[in-house]
Amino acid sequence: MQEDRLNEIIRKYKAGTATEEEKAFLECWYLQYQEQDDHYYDLQERLEDAEEVWGSLQKQIHQSKQFMYWPKIAAAILIVAFGSIYFLRKEISSVSDTQLVKQDVPPGGNRAVLVLGDGTKISLTDAKNGEIADQCGVEVKKSADGQLIYTIKDEQNSSEKLDSNIIETPKGGQFQIRLPDGSAIWLNASSSLKYPVSFNGAKERKVELKGEGYFEVAKDKTKPFIVTSGNQDVKVLGTHFNINAYKDEACVKTTLLEGSIQVSCEQNTELIRPGQQATLSNKHFKITSIDTQEAVAWKKGNFEFDNADIKTVMRQLSRWYDIEVSYDGELPDLHYSGSLPRNNNISVILNMLKKTGKINFKIDKKNVTICK
CATH class of the missing domain: 2.60.120.1440 (Jelly Rolls)
Known part of the structure; x- marks a missing residue:
């Protein structure tokens, strides 16, 4: 994501017109860079109105006792294990906007x-x-x-x-x-x-x-x-x-x-x-x-994963979105942990999985293919 795109989201955040997804990406960004002192302050200097918005984000985060169950953040983040767990600490330039799909599937x-x-x-x-x-x-x-x-x-x-x-x-x-x-x-x-x-x-x-x-x-x-x-x-x-x-x-x-x-x-x-x-x-x-x-996450309107492999994740998605899932080729041994709301279209969930950089997906009506 380029600086001009982030500046646009910051302006919308201040004006109260940012979408939930834009808020989630902004909050995710804040958490990533706050722990990287040099990058964080350098980023804050380069972005318009960042200091004021960062203060607002910090206040919201401190009000949450359990990060993983904070709804807006949880909607944008999964923890992924490749042998060891890491927290999507990628450079900002590698984090692309949510990609649109021609066909999507609404939630149940x-x-x-x-x-x-x-x-x-x-x-x-x-x-x-x-x-x-x-x-x-x-x-x-x-x-x-x-x-x-x-x-x-x-x-x-x-x-x-x-x-x-x-x-x-x-x-x-x-x-x-x-x-x-x-x-x-x-x-x-x-x-x-x-x-x-x-x-x-x-x-x-x-x-x-x-x-x-x-x-x-x-x-x-x-x-x-x-x-x-x-x-x-x-x-x-x-x-x-x-x-x-x-x-x-x-x-x-x-x-x-x-x-x-x-x-x-x-x-x-x-x-x-x-x-x-x-x-x-x-x-x-x-x-x-x-x-x-x-x-009991499903009863409360969430998907909750704790070191779940991709097929376990997709079994839950297939039931809730009424889809058929197939796999194209051998997939990496990925395991996911985190919380995601069940009221999103399936493309939102799949894009979160895609951001690991290890899998991709195709949607054709009610058929979803998972591939590299």
Whole structure:
């Protein structure tokens, strides 16, 4: 990026007309050069109005306690590991503006299909807000904030027949559901949840998950809540946890945020505590303490990567952007760490990866090719 281009962004920043992407690049620049004293002061002298703007940027940065989760910076930066980690400390002249692509793919959104007990399918993407079904004394409503809410209207009828419903999110979709017991579940893209419309008369609250879901289970000591996902059962009385059980992932990951849960697979059973993750592979559990931020980032509207290889990154992108990914030739062994918002078009994310200087990409409608 040339000095005249940076001067233009600085002027727009001062005037309050800079785009979020321009702000992010400017803030990224500031952090890079602040740690390189000679270059920093030399740069400040050469740029118009730099001192005033740098002071504003410094104030913003000090207000943030955790750099990696500062939204605007995180939107522009990834930490990349080539054997060892470095922080995009390239000369400014090598940092080009975001390149435009002829075709782009927008992010996903609240999209899902509800399958009733009789097989009727209702598109929750198109359904109007308000009541959309009444089953066995249980009212089903779509709220204005994009939730599917189950409410028991008739206690007697709701316990006579335990019909099951299924909510399915496509690639590029997500949805939130609130069950009659008050439990809330967020479904990530390309996932499904099967559940009874009422837990009345049942000894347990049992649901089936495919894909990924975040659970906030309402407490009921008399009726345990059980989530079945593949070969794994998760048993709780009331707690917050995330399950990643996609078929194209190597293992099932269950991450606990609060309370306690029991995970089991055949004869193997483990108890996990808050801040721990149970990884199920080959019917055996591995329990580790982790930073739970990565596991629940999707629910908060972010991608979170921690030393993830390019194929792991692209699997997440393919689900959220509803794309097909292919690889052209052998790629370098890159690993990425960092946070990026999920509300950007895919070209923004791919350009961040491209700035490592080691990969490139091509977009053709819903097909993305990763290459050198």
